Amino acid sequence: MLSEPAASGDPHKFQPSVPEPTTRASEAGVVRIDRFGAAREVLRSGDVRQAGFNAELVERYFGRTNAPVLYQDGEPHQKQRSATARFFAPRVVATRYRELIERTSQELLDRFRTAGRARLDDLSLELAVAVAADIVGLTNSSRSAMARRLNRFFAASGASEGWLAAVGNVVFGQWRMLGFYLADVRPAIRARRTAPREDVISHLIAEGWSNREILTECVTYGAAGMTTTREFIVMAALRLFERDDLCARFLAANEADQMVILEEVLRLAPVVSVLKRRAAREIAVETDAGRLVIPARSLVEIDIDAANRDIEAVGACPHELDPDRARGAKVAGSVMSFGDGPHRCPGASVALHEAAIFLDRLLRIPGLRLERPPTVTTNPVSTGYELRNAVIAIG
Numbered sequence: 001m002l003s004e005p006a007a008s009g010d011p012h013k014f015q016p017s018v019p020e021p022t023t024r025a026s027e028a029g030v031v032r033i034d035r036f037g038a039a040r041e042v043l044r045s046g047d048v049r050q051a052g053f054n055a056e057l058v059e060r061y062f063g064r065t066n067a068p069v070l071y072q073d074g075e076p077h078q079k080q081r082s083a084t085a086r087f088f089a090p091r092v093v094a095t096r097y098r099e100l101i102e103r104t105s106q107e108l109l110d111r112f113r114t115a116g117r118a119r120l121d122d123l124s125l126e127l128a129v130a131v132a133a134d135i136v137g138l139t140n141s142s143r144s145a146m147a148r149r150l151n152r153f154f155a156a157s158g159a160s161e162g163w164l165a166a167v168g169n170v171v172f173g174q175w176r177m178l179g180f181y182l183a184d185v186r187p188a189i190r191a192r193r194t195a196p197r198e199d200v201i202s203h204l205i206a207e208g209w210s211n212r213e214i215l216t217e218c219v220t221y222g223a224a225g226m227t228t229t230r231e232f233i234v235m236a237a238l239r240l241f242e243r244d245d246l247c248a249r250f251l252a253a254n255e256a257d258q259m260v261i262l263e264e265v266l267r268l269a270p271v272v273s274v275l276k277r278r279a280a281r282e283i284a285v286e287t288d289a290g291r292l293v294i295p296a297r298s299l300v301e302i303d304i305d306a307a308n309r310d311i312e313a314v315g316a317c318p319h320e321l322d323p324d325r326a327r328g329a330k331v332a333g334s335v336m337s338f339g340d341g342p343h344r345c346p347g348a349s350v351a352l353h354e355a356a357i358f359l360d361r362l363l364r365i366p367g368l369r370l371e372r373p374p375t376v377t378t379n380p381v382s383t384g385y386e387l388r389n390a391v392i393a394i395g
C-alpha cells in the first residue's frame with residue numbers, strides 16, 4: 001500500500017514556460033500538470049496508480065483485491081478491462097444500447113410532452129440510469145425509483161463541509177447504500193445467480209466476487225456512468241439552447257457530425273475536471289519546457305480543463321467552441337474529457353450516443369424552450385460540475 005506524501009504547501013502549479021531544461025518538482029508533494037502532452041504521458045505511464053475519487057481511502061478500507069475497476073491498477077486492472085470490453089463493443093452499442101436509448105428517450109419525451117414541463121436534469125438522469133443499469137445488470141427493480149435512490153445517494157456523498165457534516169454523510173451514506181443494495185443490487189444478483197446474462201454483474205458472479213464487492217462496483221458504475229452522462233447531456237443542451245446557429249447545425253447533421261459537436265462541447269466543459277495519480281517511483285515526462293521529474297510518491301493532479309485548451313493539441317483559439325477546429329494528430333475530439341491511458345472511459349461511445357439521440361429528439365419538439373437555467377455547483381469527489389433544476393417547457 002502506498003503511504004501518504006510528506007506534507008506539502010500549495011499545489012505546485014507546473015509552469016511550462018519555466019526556462020530550465022529539467023524541472024524537479026520540489027518534494028514528494030503535489031505536482032500539477034496542465035499541458036496536454038505531459039498529461040497524456042502521465043496517464044499512460046505504467047509507474048502511476050489511481051489516486052482520484054478517494055482511491056486511497058477506498059484502498060485503506062477495502063484493499064485492492066476485487067476492488068472496482070476504477071480503483072485497480074496494473075495486471076488485475078488490465079484483466080478486468082479485457083473481460084468487460086465486450087459490454088462496450090461498437091456492435092453492442094450500435095444494436096442493444098441504441099435500441100434502448102431510442103426507446104427510453106421516446107418514453108421520457110412523451111411524458112414531457114404530456115406534462116408540458118420537466119426538469120431536464122431529471123430526464124437526463126433517468127436516461128443515463130436506464131443505459132448504465134442495462135450494462136451493469138441492474139434491471140430487477142423500478143428504473144425511476146433507482147434513479148431517485150442514486151440521486152439521493154450521490155447528492156449526500158460529500159456535498160457539505162465540516163466534520164459534523166462528514167459524520168452525517170458517512171451515516172446517511174451507509175444507510176442509503178443499504179437501501180440501494182436491498183432494493184436494486186441484491187435482486188439483480190439473485191436473478192443472475194440462477195440465470196446469468198450478458199452484463200457486468202453476471203461476469204462478477206462468475207469470477208467469484210462477493211455481494212459486497214459487486215455492490216461497490218455497482219456504485220462505481222453509478223458514479224462513473226450515470227452521474228457523468230447526466231451532467232453532460234444538460235451541458236450540451238444548454239450550449240445548443242444558447243446558440244441558434246449551433247442548434248440548427250446539430251439538427252441538420254448526421255449522427256457522426258452531431259458527435260463532433262458534442263465532443264467539442266465536452267472538451268470545453270469536462271465533467272471530470274481533475275484526474276489524480278500517485279507516482280509509484282520517480283518518473284520523468286517530456287514537456288515543452290524540458291524534462292519534468294516527478295519524485296516518487298508525489299500526487300500528480302492533471303488539470304483536464306487546462307489540457308483540453310492546450311494550443312499544441314487543439315490549435316488556435318482554444319477557448320472557442322469550434323467543431324471544425326484543426327486538432328493535432330491522434331487527439332480525440334473531446335481531448336482528455338474521457339481520460340487517457342489504461343483507465344480511459346470505456347463508456348465514451350455509449351455516452352455520446354445517449355446525448356446525440358436524446359438531444360436530437362428533444363430539440364425537434366415544436367415550441368420547446370428553456371424556462372429556467374440550472375444552478376451550477378461543483379461535486380467535491382468527482383471535481384465536476386453539477387447542473388440542477390434546469391426546467392424545460394413547451395409553448
Ligand code: HEM
Nearest residue numbers: 069070132224225228229232271337338339343345347351
Ligand atoms: C459524458 C459521460 C462520461 C464522462 C465525461 C466520463 C468520464 C470518465 C473519465 C474521465 C474516466 C477516467 C477516470 C480516470 O482516469 O481516473 C472514466 C472512467 C470510467 N467510466 Fe466514464 N465517463 C462517462 C460516461 C460513462 C458511461 C456511460 C459509462 C458506463 C456505463 C462509464 C463507465 C466508466 C468506467 C467503468 C470507468 C473506469 C474505467 C477504468 O478505471 O478502467 N463512463 N470515465
